[in-house]
Each structure stands twice: as structure tokens, then as C-alpha cells.
Amino acid sequence: MSWYSVIYTKARNFRSQSPALGTLLQWSFYVCVLIELLLYSVSSFVYLMITCQLIPNDIQASIYMVVYFLISFMMIWAYTRILFASPFRVPKEYEMDETTDAKLRAVTPFNAQGRAMIKESNETQVAAQHRIMTEFATAKGIILVEVDEQGGLRYCYECRVLKPDRSHHCSSCGFCAIRFDHHCPYLNSCVAAHNYKFFVLFLLYLVLWMLWNVISGLQAIIQYFIKYSPSKHLDWIVPLCCLFVLQAVSFVWPLGELLRYHWSLISANETTCEQAKLPNIRGDPRANYDVGRWKNIEIVMGWGLWLFPVRTSTSDGLHHPINYVTPAAEVPQLHVGTVSESTATTPLP
Known part of the structure; x- marks a missing residue:
């Protein structure tokens, strides 16, 4: 059990004994969300009031702001969908x-x-x-x-x-989630079938947002040293350089690496939980859920509108196509029911 799961479990136990105070305690776990929104607000203020002011061409600065707000809108949209998506509990x-x-x-x-x-x-x-x-x-x-x-x-x-297949108990949330991936304490949310696409899109737009801040910030820093002496307007250059360094590092690691990792999971039709512990599929000890790269992507991202945080998944989260690897003659027989044709697929070549 992770450190934050221990905290969540103790908070639930405390809530059962003291409902009012326990509810306030659980609401306090959204402090990370508030900090993230505060950081975004500070970064936006610096971008609009310092970065764009240092861009020498007004048309270029206007284009920069349009791109900034477009990426910000998509990022906040995906972020909101993560937080307000109804938990996909076991029926x-x-x-x-x-x-x-x-x-x-x-x-x-x-x-x-x-x-x-x-x-x-x-x-x-x-x-x-x-x-x-x-x-x-x-x-x-x-x-x-x-x-x-x-x-x-x-x-x-x-x-x-x-x-159900691919579901696991989230010790932080206190219930079993369909196609469980992981619990994110920084979002105070369980990431599973109900919001996984939104989570991946949030990572994508967050990385793009930081990358755009870095590109714009680099030009602004260069323009600052061209126009002013290093000791002038320190209230401009200090926050600009601090944010530049923070975002230049963060969009590569950990956020860029996290985005790459989850894209590899989508491509292989795996979850973070399944990478830690492989699923044991009855009928084939080597079977998995990898049914081909594009089919795997479609299962999570849907048939279209991949870049928009709207529900387009082709999976109900309960039934999953299976890639059987071991020939049936080599598999030991297990007497625990039968495999449904609607649940399984034929072995892939």
C-alpha cells in the first residue's frame, strides 16, 4: 500500500467515526489541485504581463497569446473532465x-x-x-x-x-474501479476507465503548454538582455527565468516521460497496474489484451476526436478482446467456467 493510500484509508476510518470533521478532512485532499491552479495562474500572469511585453512585434505577441490560450483551454478542459468524471465502479x-x-x-x-x-x-x-x-x-x-x-x-x-476483468480495488478511493490504472494524489482522483483518456490528454496539453512557455520565454529572455541591462527590471527577469528553468525541466521529466510511458501503455493495451502485475487469463498463461497497435489505441481514444476530451471509447470497460498466444493443446485445463465468445478473440498471428 502506498503512502497516500494509508492516508486516504485513515481519513475514511476517521470519517466513519466523525462524519463532519472527516468530510472536511477528505475535502482538504484537494489542496494539491488548488496549488496546481495557483501555479497556473501565476504562470499565466507572468506570460501575459512579462513574456508577451518583451516580444518586440505586436502581431507576433498577439499570435503567441492566441496559441497560449488555445492550449490552456484544451488543458483545463481535460483537467476538468478528470476531476468531474463519475467514478466507474463495479456494477x-x-x-x-x-x-x-x-x-x-x-x-x-x-x-x-x-x-x-x-x-x-x-x-x-x-x-x-x-x-x-x-x-x-x-x-x-x-x-x-x-x-x-x-x-x-x-x-x-x-x-x-x-x-470484472481488468478491475482492481483502489485502496485510496476505497472501491473497485473498472479498468483501473492508478490513483493520482495530485488530482485526488482515481484514474480508470471513466477518465483515462482525459488524463492522457491532460498530460499531452500540459507538456505542450510548458513547451510553448519555454519557447516564448527563451525569446523574451533574449529580448530582455538586448534591451535592458541585467540590473534593470529585476522584477521581470527573475520570475521569467525561474519559470523558464522550472518548465524547461518539467516538460522533459517527469511530465514528458510520463506522457511517453502512458502512450506506450495505450499502444500495448496495458494499464500501470497490469505492468506491475500481469493479468492471469484463464485458458492461456501467456495471453494478454494486446490486439494490435491501432485497435489498442481505438479502445482507449475512440474512433475519432482523439484530441478532444470527450467520450469516444469503443469499450464499455467490462469486456475486452484477448490475444491468446499459447496453442490450446498446450494449455492445462482449468475447471472454472468457460470463456465467452463475446469476451475473447481468436489468437493473433
Whole structure:
């Protein structure tokens, strides 16, 4: 569990004991968002009042401002969509009833903190767990392909739900999210199927925004030393140089590198969580969700309007095409339901 997940978990526990103060505490986690908006406001002030004033040609300065506000608009639009996108929680039909959940807990070992220890289950317990979850899934008409280390369906004992494929429990948010990628404390938001496209676009426009600031700022700095002595208008050159250095470094690392990393994830149809722990797809130990570069991109970014933070994804977040790698004859048979034709694809060449 990450350091911020520990903080979020303690805040939720405190809220259960003191709802009013707990709510205020959880709202305080948006302090990073407020700091980011403050930094943007300061940077915009410096750009308009110093950078553009040092550009010698008025027409060029006007063009610079138009480009600046265009990139800023797209960046803030994507940022807003991240913050206000409704969390994509696991649907109600995956939620197990209290009676069935009690039966499952009765055959599952727990530690002193009340955490399920699946790996410590004996053979009898594993068989009982498989039977209970398979019977529940069959009754609900749920077909899943991802399994746990024991070869059984994945279950969240905190949320009391069968986990759909590619979903994971976000310990910071306190619920299971569909196609979970990661939790971002700087946005105070879970990044998953509901806002992943917006997150990637925000990174893209943030990097472009910083790059434009660096290009414009470099020209402004050169013009300053041409027109003025170094000791004159220090209230101009000091904030201009400070922002120039900060943004020149940040748009390369970590933001530029983060954008490159997430684009590589999209191209391979992976998530940050799946890179840390590969999905265990029943029927093929080497199977993955990579169905070709352009198809992978389309699943996340949609059929068009890639550059706009609007919903265009072709995936519902619950069902995913699968690239089977190992020939069926070489795969050991697992008796945990069957794979749906609507969920799987034929092996790719």
C-alpha cells in the first residue's frame, strides 16, 4: 500500500467515526489541485504581463497569446473532465449477497487485521471458494476470464464484489474501479476507465503548454538582455527565468516521460497496474489484451476526436478482446467456467 493510500484509508476510518470533521478532512485532499491552479495562474500572469511585453512585434505577441490560450483551454478542459468524471465502479450485478458472502468468508483465512489471505488457503478451502464463486457467477450470468493465483475467480472482500476483468480495488478511493490504472494524489482522483483518456490528454496539453512557455520565454529572455541591462527590471527577469528553468525541466521529466510511458501503455493495451502485475487469463498463461497497435489505441481514444476530451471509447470497460498466444493443446485445463465468445478473440498471428 502506498503512502497516500494509508492516508486516504485513515481519513475514511476517521470519517466513519466523525462524519463532519472527516468530510472536511477528505475535502482538504484537494489542496494539491488548488496549488496546481495557483501555479497556473501565476504562470499565466507572468506570460501575459512579462513574456508577451518583451516580444518586440505586436502581431507576433498577439499570435503567441492566441496559441497560449488555445492550449490552456484544451488543458483545463481535460483537467476538468478528470476531476468531474463519475467514478466507474463495479456494477451492482457483480455484488455478492450477504448470505453467499458469509459462506465465502467462512472458507477463507483472514489475518489479525481482517485482511483475506487467499494464498494461505488449503486445498479444501480453495475448492470451496471456487465452487461458491462459480455458482454465484453462473446464477448471475457473469463470465470472466481473469483468475487469481489459485485459479479461481477474483473477489474483493472489502467491496463484496466479483472483480470484472481488468478491475482492481483502489485502496485510496476505497472501491473497485473498472479498468483501473492508478490513483493520482495530485488530482485526488482515481484514474480508470471513466477518465483515462482525459488524463492522457491532460498530460499531452500540459507538456505542450510548458513547451510553448519555454519557447516564448527563451525569446523574451533574449529580448530582455538586448534591451535592458541585467540590473534593470529585476522584477521581470527573475520570475521569467525561474519559470523558464522550472518548465524547461518539467516538460522533459517527469511530465514528458510520463506522457511517453502512458502512450506506450495505450499502444500495448496495458494499464500501470497490469505492468506491475500481469493479468492471469484463464485458458492461456501467456495471453494478454494486446490486439494490435491501432485497435489498442481505438479502445482507449475512440474512433475519432482523439484530441478532444470527450467520450469516444469503443469499450464499455467490462469486456475486452484477448490475444491468446499459447496453442490450446498446450494449455492445462482449468475447471472454472468457460470463456465467452463475446469476451475473447481468436489468437493473433
